[in-house]
Amino acid sequence: MRKSFVAGNWKMHGSLASNLGLLNAVRSGTDAGGIDVALCVPYPYLAQARSVLGGSAVAWGVQDVSEHATGAYTGEVSATMLTDFGCIYAIVGHSERRSFYGDTDTVVAAKFSAALKAGVTPILCVGETLAEREADITAAVVTRQLNAVLAVAGIGALAHAVVAYEPVWAIGTGRTASPQQAQQVHALIRARIAQEDAGVAQGVRILYGGSVKPSNAQELFGQPDIDGGLIGGASLVAADFLAICAAA
Numbered sequence: 001m002r003k004s005f006v007a008g009n010w011k012m013h014g015s016l017a018s019n020l021g022l023l024n025a026v027r028s029g030t031d032a033g034g035i036d037v038a039l040c041v042p043y044p045y046l047a048q049a050r051s052v053l054g055g056s057a058v059a060w061g062v063q064d065v066s067e068h069a070t071g072a073y074t075g076e077v078s079a080t081m082l083t084d085f086g087c088i089y090a091i092v093g094h095s096e097r098r099s100f101y102g103d104t105d106t107v108v109a110a111k112f113s114a115a116l117k118a119g120v121t122p123i124l125c126v127g128e129t130l131a132e133r134e135a136d137i138t139a140a141v142v143t144r145q146l147n148a149v150l151a152v153a154g155i156g157a158l159a160h161a162v163v164a165y166e167p168v169w170a171i172g173t174g175r176t177a178s179p180q181q182a183q184q185v186h187a188l189i190r191a192r193i194a195q196e197d198a199g200v201a202q203g204v205r206i207l208y209g210g211s212v213k214p215s216n217a218q219e220l221f222g223q224p225d226i227d228g229g230l231i232g233g234a235s236l237v238a239a240d241f242l243a244i245c246a247a248a
């Protein structure tokens with residue numbers, strides 16, 4: 001049985017002052033021993049996340065990581081640096097990174113491997129655009145994104161990672177994939193992983209992301225291959241985020 005996991009992706013939102021209430025509310029609203037809960041914060045707030053969430057049932061993470069271990073890479077943050085702040089998770093391959101910052105499948109695979117090597121659990125995002133869905137190539141796109149990581153990191157690595165299916169057309173649009181649409185792609189992802197290793201496929205958690213709200217979370221999370229969610233906008237409102245966690 002896979003343990004449900006709900007992770008917030010704050011994206012580029014927050015301030016020291018506004019984060020405090022949010023972090024404290026999520027901390028006090030999350031029980032140990034239930035589902036896994038994490039908040040992926042902007043880099044400058046990692047120390048604050050550690051200070052407020054340390055010792056609680058809520059883990060913290062980031063939204064991207066460098067594919068390099070160290071060196072002359074101005075502006076980049078390495079996975080090892082993240083471990084100095086107790087960071088457990090790093091999102092890699094988010095569609096906003098892929099589309100605005102040129103993160104190709106190859107770069108995403110390198111970031112995935114760099115995170116794992118440093119002991120940070122990658123949350124690998126995959127998902128198709130609206131045009132790709134309309135062209136009926138969702139399966140091909142998601143498989144290609146997954147294959148790129150499998151080719152570099154190998155199937156064993158997936159046992160130490162989390163996958164998130166985020167249809168690009170559902171991110172921040174209020175337009176959620178129907179539970180059936182999401183389940184179909186989640187099953188496809190698990191089947192692709194099972195082609196490599198059935199045990200890894202059974203164990204790996206596949207989250208759904210894209211306009212998850214308290215009102216739709218339960219039905220989405222009720223699907224057999226949906227193991228939780230990666231939450232954007234709704235993770236900025238403690239009551240909404242906690243209601244989504246309660247649905248998982």
Ligand SMILES: O=C(CO)COP(=O)(O)O
Pocket residue numbers: 009094166170171172173174209210211212230231232233234
């Ligand atoms: O991109 C997302 C999480 O990574 C989803 O964002 P929204 O929940 O705001 O649609």
